[in-house]
Amino acid sequence: MGNSDLIVDYDELNTMKSHFSKLSKEFNNCGANQGAMADAYGHHRIISAMEEFSDNWDDHRKELMEQMKGTEDHVRKVIRGFEKIDSE
Numbered sequence: 001m002g003n004s005d006l007i008v009d010y011d012e013l014n015t016m017k018s019h020f021s022k023l024s025k026e027f028n029n030c031g032a033n034q035g036a037m038a039d040a041y042g043h044h045r046i047i048s049a050m051e052e053f054s055d056n057w058d059d060h061r062k063e064l065m066e067q068m069k070g071t072e073d074h075v076r077k078v079i080r081g082f083e084k085i086d087s088e
Contacts (some may be wrong), residue, residue, distance in 0.1 A: 008086075013082075014079065017079070020069075021072055027061050027065045027068070034081065
């Protein structure tokens with residue numbers, strides 16, 4: 001192929017992929033101890049509000065994790081695509 005002005009920063013792409021992977025793991029782990037704090041809240045209305053928040057957070061957290069995993073997969077495909085072009 002001819003000369004190209006496109007320069008692919010593989011280090012940056014791999015760092016981005018790694019960050020999405022780490023974020024996804026952190027989001028997955030952050031739901032583990034939400035119920036353990038109920039005794040510390042004291043009043044039943046606070047407990048109820050925090051449980052409602054926790055339930056909503058679980059739903060949104062799962063959605064965000066799916067989106068991060070999808071973005072990580074896209075970055076991985078971009079890397080493979082550019083590596084394939086570079087090897088030709």
